[in-house]
Amino acid sequence: MPPASFLYLRMDLAIRGLLCFHTNLMVFSFISLKNFDVILIxxxxxxxxxxxxxxxxxxxxxxxxxxxxxxxxxxxxISFNRRLQFSLYMYFTHFIKFIPRYFIIFVVIAKGIIFSSFFFLTLHY
Known part of the structure; x- marks a missing residue:
């Protein structure tokens, strides 16, 4: 393969890499600023x-x-595999960040239900 073909191949791959970066930048720019550090990483x-x-x-x-x-x-x-791994990583870290919040809300709701049931039981007896 002549050296000129390597040059064109490198240029093509570099342009694809920059376009891939631009696509990811556009997709992640819609996410809120709370996760801005994770997005930049x-x-x-x-x-x-x-x-x-x-x-x-x-x-x-x-x-x-x-x-x-x-x-x-x-x-x-290779590009599809890398994007799939990157997407799964981003969704997993995004999901892990919300688990404590939803768990706290669940605990508060459960305690409220238990408290209200005991309160109504004491009123009826």
């Missing part, structure tokens, strides 16, 4: 993953060209 990790994968995928170009395997399918499957 997630975007930073995602950008780091994109830049690391650009180097790895550039090195893996030769074997895929030799064996006639579609390189773009390989890139899209």
């Amino acid at each position: 997630g975007i930073t990790l995602n950008l780091y993953n994109d830049l690391v994968n650009i180097v790895i995928l550039t090195m893996l170009t030769f074997p895929f060209k030799e064996h006639e395997i579609s390189f773009h399918f390989f890139v899209s499957s």
